[in-house]
Amino acid sequence: MVTVTSRLTRWVTVLVPGAFLALFFIYPVVSVLGRGLGRDGLDAFSDLASSGRIRDTIWFTVWQAVVSTAITVAVALPAAGIVARLSGRRQRLVRALVTVPFVLPTVVVAGAFEGLFDRFGLDSGAIRLRHTVWAVLLAHVFFNYAVIVRAVGSYWSGLDGRLEDQARILGASRWQTFREITLPRLRPALLASSAIVFLFSFTSFGVVLILGGPRRSTIETEIYRFAVTRSDLSSAAAMAVVQLVAVLALIMVTTRLERRRPVTVAQPQRASLAVTRRWLGANVLVAMLLLGAPIGTLIERSVSVGDRYGLDNYRALGERVQQLPAPATTALWNSLVFAVVATSIASVVGMLASVVVVHGTRWLRHIFDLGLTLPLGTSAVTIGFGILIALDEPPLDLRTSWWIVPIAHALVGIPFVVRSVVPVLRAIDPSLREAAAVLGAAPGRVRREIDVPIGLRGLVVGAGFAFAVSLGEFGATSFIPRRADLLTAPVALFRLLGTPGEQLRGQAMALAVIIMVMVAAAVLLIESARSSNEGSI
Amino acid sequence: MLEIQALVVRYGDVEAVSGLSLRVAADETVALLGPSGCGKSTLLRAIAGLEPVAAGAVVLDGVNLVDRAPHERGVGMMFQHHALFPHRNVAANIEFGLRMAGIDEASRRRRTSELLELVDLAGYERRDIATLSGGEAQRVALARSLAPNPRVLLLDEPFGSLDRSLRDRLVEELPPLLRIAGVAAIHVTHDHAEAFGVGDRIAVMTDGELAQAGRPEDVWSHPVSAAVARFFGHRNIVDDGENALLVRSDAASIDPSGELEAVVIRVRFCDGAFVVRFRTGAGTELEFILGEHVDVGAVVRLRLDPDRQIPLP
Numbered sequence: 028m029v030t031v032t033s034r035l036t037r038w039v040t041v042l043v044p045g046a047f048l049a050l051f052f053i054y055p056v057v058s059v060l061g062r063g064l065g066r067d068g069l070d071a072f073s074d075l076a077s078s079g080r081i082r083d084t085i086w087f088t089v090w091q092a093v094v095s096t097a098i099t100v101a102v103a104l105p106a107a108g109i110v111a112r113l114s115g116r117r118q119r120l121v122r123a124l125v126t127v128p129f130v131l132p133t134v135v136v137a138g139a140f141e142g143l144f145d146r147f148g149l150d151s152g153a154i155r156l157r158h159t160v161w162a163v164l165l166a167h168v169f170f171n172y173a174v175i176v177r178a179v180g181s182y183w184s185g186l187d188g189r190l191e192d193q194a195r196i197l198g199a200s201r202w203q204t205f206r207e208i209t210l211p212r213l214r215p216a217l218l219a220s221s222a223i224v225f226l227f228s229f230t231s232f233g234v235v236l237i238l239g240g241p242r243r244s245t246i247e248t249e250i251y252r253f254a255v256t257r258s259d260l261s262s263a264a265a266m267a268v269v270q271l272v273a274v275l276a277l278i279m280v281t282t283r284l285e286r287r288r289p290v291t292v293a294q295p296q297r298a299s300l301a302v303t304r305r306w307l308g309a310n311v312l313v314a315m316l317l318l319g320a321p322i323g324t325l326i327e328r329s330v331s332v333g334d335r336y337g338l339d340n341y342r343a344l345g346e347r348v349q350q351l352p353a354p355a356t357t358a359l360w361n362s363l364v365f366a367v368v369a370t371s372i373a374s375v376v377g378m379l380a381s382v383v384v385v386h387g388t389r390w391l392r393h394i395f396d397l398g399l400t401l402p403l404g405t406s407a408v409t410i411g412f413g414i415l416i417a418l419d420e421p422p423l424d425l426r427t428s429w430w431i432v433p434i435a436h437a438l439v440g441i442p443f444v445v446r447s448v449v450p451v452l453r454a455i456d457p458s459l460r461e462a463a464a465v466l467g468a469a470p471g472r473v474r475r476e477i478d479v480p481i482g483l484r485g486l487v488v489g490a491g492f493a494f495a496v497s498l499g500e501f502g503a504t505s506f507i508p509r510r511a512d513l514l515t516a517p518v519a520l521f522r523l524l525g526t527p528g529e530q531l532r533g534q535a536m537a538l539a540v541i542i543m544v545m546v547a548a549a550v551l552l553i554e555s556a557r558s559s560n561e562g563s564i
Numbered sequence: 565m566l567e568i569q570a571l572v573v574r575y576g577d578v579e580a581v582s583g584l585s586l587r588v589a590a591d592e593t594v595a596l597l598g599p600s601g602c603g604k605s606t607l608l609r610a611i612a613g614l615e616p617v618a619a620g621a622v623v624l625d626g627v628n629l630v631d632r633a634p635h636e637r638g639v640g641m642m643f644q645h646h647a648l649f650p651h652r653n654v655a656a657n658i659e660f661g662l663r664m665a666g667i668d669e670a671s672r673r674r675r676t677s678e679l680l681e682l683v684d685l686a687g688y689e690r691r692d693i694a695t696l697s698g699g700e701a702q703r704v705a706l707a708r709s710l711a712p713n714p715r716v717l718l719l720d721e722p723f724g725s726l727d728r729s730l731r732d733r734l735v736e737e738l739p740p741l742l743r744i745a746g747v748a749a750i751h752v753t754h755d756h757a758e759a760f761g762v763g764d765r766i767a768v769m770t771d772g773e774l775a776q777a778g779r780p781e782d783v784w785s786h787p788v789s790a791a792v793a794r795f796f797g798h799r800n801i802v803d804d805g806e807n808a809l810l811v812r813s814d815a816a817s818i819d820p821s822g823e824l825e826a827v828v829i830r831v832r833f834c835d836g837a838f839v840v841r842f843r844t845g846a847g848t849e850l851e852f853i854l855g856e857h858v859d860v861g862a863v864v865r866l867r868l869d870p871d872r873q874i875p876l877p
Contacts, residue, residue: 458647464634465612465641467664467712472635476660480651 036471041391044380047372048398048441050423051434055413056271056405062416063268067261075262081269088245091160091235092228095167099224100217102168102317103175106310108209110176111183118184122177123554128318129173130492130550131543132499133233134517138524138539139321140166140238142328145532158240166234169317171224178223182216183209219284226277230270230406232502233517237524246270247408251505254412264416267409274405325543329536340537348531350522353511355538358519363545365515366497369436373493376437377444378486382478384445385452399445407439407502415506432513435503440493447489452482484556491553495546516542565590566611566716566748571620573603573610580606582772583620588716593742593749594777595763597756599795603772604752605644608718611750612641624715635664640714640747644721646705648693654680654704655689661712679707682741699730706738710745717742719751723758735761756796760784768792785812790876799851801876808876813839815872816852822867826850828858842866 062068075081110121128136140162144150150157156165186209194204232247239245244252246266253263332339344355351358383395414435418425425431455477463473501517516538523535566588573581580603588594598604609615611622613634622629629637640661648657658679659672667675680686683703696704702722709717722738723731735758742749751762759766760780767777776788787793790801793810800811816824826842829849833839840858841851858864 456645456647458643458645459649461609461612461614461634462641462643462647462708463649463660463664464614465637465639466661466708467635467638468660469633469635472664477649484651 040379040382041387044376044383044395047376048380051414051418051438052401052405052410053398055410055417056401058417059264059267059409059413060271062261063264063266065264068264068268071259071261072265072268075265081266084244084246084249084266085269085273087243088229088247091163091167091245092225092231095164095171095228096221096225098164099168099171099175100221102313103172104179104217105306106172106314107176107179107183109307109310110180111186118180122180123551125173125176125314125318126554127547127550128169128322129171130495130499130546131170132501132517132546133170133231134237134501134520134524135325135499135539135543135546136166136169136321137234137237138520138535139325140169141524141532142536142539143321143324146324146328158238158242160239160243162238163231163235163243165317166238167224167228167231169321170231170234171227172314172318174224174227175217175220178220179213179216183213186212215284219281222277222281222284226274226281229277230274230408232406232408232505233521237521246273247406247502250408250412254415255506260416263412267412270406270409274409275401278401322543325536326540329533329540332533340533341541343530343534344537344541348523348534350526350531351514351519352509353514355516355519355523355534357511358514358516359538359541361512361514362498362516362542365432365436366494368433369440369497370490370494372433372437373440373444374486374490377441377489377493378448378482380441381445381448381452381482381485384449399442407500408505410438411435411503411506414503426508429512432504432507432515433497435507436497436500437493439500439503440496443492443496444486444489447492448482448485451485452478455481487556488553491549491556495549495553498542498546498549565625566750567621567623568607568611569621569623571607571610571622572618573606573615574618579772581610584769584772584774585620586767586774586777588748588750590715590748591743591746592764593739593751593762594765594767595759596750596752596767596769597759597763597795598754598769600754602769604754604769605720607769608641608720608750608752611716612639612718613637638712638714638716640709640712640717642705642709642717642719642722644724646701648696648701648705648708650693653689653693654685654691654696657693657704658708658711660708665712675711676707679711682710682744683707698726699734702726702734706741710741710747713745714747717745717747717749719749721752721754723753731758738762768795770795786874788877793876802848802850810874810876811850811868812872812874813851813853815869816850816854816866817869818854818856818858818864819867820865822865824866824868826864826866828860828862828864831858831860 063072072081106125110118113121131139141150141157144157144162149155156162190208190212191204194208195201199207229245230247231245232251235243235245236248236251239248246269249266250263250270253259253266329340330336330338344359347354353361380395380399383391384399385392387395414431415426418431425434459477460473463477464470468476499517500515501521504515504518505521507513507518520535520538520542523531523538568584568586570583570585571581572579572583582603584603584607586594596604596607606615610617611629613629613632613636617630620630624637624639629639649660652660655673655676658676662672662675676689677686680688683706685700685703685707688700688704693701693704705722723734726734738751739762751759753759753762763780765777766780766783768775768783770791775792776783783792784796787796787798787810790803790808790810793801798810799813800815802809802811824844826844828840829843830841831838832841838854838857839851840854841849842864843849852866
């Protein structure tokens with residue numbers, strides 16, 4: 028018995044997210060492809076290819092991503108091992124602590140490293156880190172440390188530690204035990220999370236743009252420089268096609284690696300052999316230097332005025348400076364409003380899309396699954412560039428519209444919502460729905476009483492991430508016209524960082540601290556919402 | 565009264581239930597017993613409307629339910645793993661069915677506390693589902709399925725996930741609760757002790773068909789086939805290729821003038837008696853419950869009560 032209303036609901040459920048993605052994601056991406064593979068794009072491509080510029084850019088993009096991944100794994104793997112041995116509560120605390128850097132906006136992190144180099148005289152002189160590849164690598168390790176520690180750490184704690192005990196009893200040294208027993212078993216988690224780190228480093232934008240300096244280019248920054256700095260849209264489109272192809276291939280590898288789900292024991296036994304104090308101390312020191320130093324220096328720089336400390340930098344944020352179309356405080360307010368609107372859009376679209384992914388017919392499920400994973404991997408730069416060239420003429424001229432920012436941010440946030448809601452919906456025991464039906468709930472009522480309230484718990488987490496992501500979004504927003512009402516805090520920060528001069532630098536640090544605090548507050552709320560849910564789902 | 569008439573349920577080409585008929589009186593509990601995979605859970609789900617029926621009828625008080633959706637049947641069901649709603653507390657779980665029926669809040673609250681009292685959980689209204697023990701969750705699930713006063717209650721291995729001692733206790737507690745509720749019940753289980761504990765009648769299901777139904781003592785004493793007999797825990801089934809004979813474990817006594825000579829090969833003490841395993845001259849092994857101890861290796865003569873030997877078709 029299909030009533031008119033339930034048929035209507037079904038159509039809305041499919042059409043709203045479908046139309047949103049088609050218009051604001053697929054259409055722009057197709058426009059990029061059309062432009063890049065059109066005559067102008069191909070001409071630009073052959074020019075770039077013959078000058079060797081494409082080859083150099085791709086080479087740098089790949090090798091910096093490989094090295095970033097290798098260093099991250101080397102530094103984070105021992106920490107993952109320590110986290111795996113911690114008991115529940117401590118493990119959650121450490122996991123939350125190392126996650127803070129991961130969720131910080133790229134511009135803020137770039138600012139923090141600039142502050143660090145500035146503070147310790149590493150911006151010029153004998154040891155120069157500013158505008159070198161080392162700065163880029165350091166920042167990538169800073170970001171992705173959490174990916175390895177979290178993914179490998181939780182996998183590790185699910186492994187049966189008695190095997191290591193047995194190996195030690197049979198005479199293996201610590202190192203032999205790790206190499207012969209632990210490492211082979213960690214392989215699936217290690218491969219999957221390394222692939223993610225590689226993908227993140229490969230598509231990293233803000234970090235390379237700010238910390239790498241003007242001479243270092245990845246595919247991402249090339250798209251930006253061609254499109255925004257030189258207004259050479261054909262060359263930008265050609266680079267964007269290269270990026271799309273590369274990212275598509277990377278996502279396919281990543282999802283395949285992720286799909287190999289771990290076989291873990293239901294009640295893991297922790298290895299009883301303790302971690303030595305020196306080993307623990309070394310890891311805590313690395314984590315503090317790597318993660319703590321940039322953040323600490325950032326805060327210190329933001330309150331230092333000449334030789335003394337004060338809040339002058341913060342006060343100055345209210346003033347209009349020449350480099351910005353509006354005061355930084357306006358940008359902060361804009362960002363908050365954009366984040367609220369973008370989160371609302373992402374929640375509605377993401378929630379409906381999740382329902383389709385879980386309950387839709389087979390071909391709908393496949394289409395949505397794909398259509399929702401792609402924006403996560405497709406770089407924000409490609410999304411921003413696509414919107415720039417696709418939605419710039421009537422009837423859909425959104426380029427000058429205020430809505431363009433929240434829509435772009437929602438696109439970046441939707442995958443987070445879907446990734447939080449879908450597993451929760453999938454985990455609902457079908458017998459709950461059957462029980463509700465037997466107790467007298469009609470199909471629509473079952474959805475309202477069972478799926479919606481349980482799904483909402485996942486939505487809280489996803490919406491929190493979407494909010495945090497919107498607050499810090501830089502890649503897509505950097506393509507948006509420079510106007511007072513469209514100025515976001517990260518874009519303002521980028522402008523301030525790009526301007527030489529002591530005074531603006533202090534203001535930049537203060538702005539970065541405020542953005543960091545707002546994002547951290549959002550993430551802390553998510554973590555508490557998540558841990559209070561854990562007991563009951 | 566619930567009448568299942570020639571019911572057929574198919575999964576693709578497989579017939580999970582093949583033309584089964586069964587009647588359950590208004591205040592009767594039928595224990596539906598069968599090995600796993602025999603179709604007993606499928607039968608329950610078909611009665612509740614959760615599986616489509618290929619043929620036959622489910623008639624409740626003269627009305628055929630087959631074309632009705634689950635929520636329009638007025639049938640109660642208790643699921644194997646309780647299926648309590650994790651996002652609602654105990655009271656909200658119990659009053660769910662009442663809310664669906666549009667009953668006002670005051671009546672709902674009254675009925676909820678009445679039911680909690682019935683299942684011995686008075687005062688549990690605000691408890692979170694996650695904090696309940698296995699036995700408590702079981703009782704909340706029972707209260708929830710009884711709340712809307714269903715005319716039929718279907719119980720799908722309701723004690724399957726509980727440990728032995730808790731199961732034994734609930735087997736004792738359930739029949740009086742169902743009697744108070746005055747509901748026709750079908751209780752699915754694969755444990756014959758549980759079936760004998762809760763069922764006014766026992767129905768044995770094998771391969772999608774009803775093999776036998778009747779009062780517990782009758783089906784136990786006169787199983788219709790070797791498979792059914794084995795399923796009740798009968799150990800002595802003598803099959804010479806043409807005829808099968810069930811020798812009940814209470815059929816033998818030691819008597820120097822008995823007709824059967826046998827050697828004792830194992831003795832086990834259980835519930836105040838001895839379970840003794842013998843081997844006869846023909847090499848057949850038989851197990852009997854005896855009141856006295858015998859030594860392993862002893863050769864004794866046994867007298868067999870002809871009334872406790874049942875030919876199996």
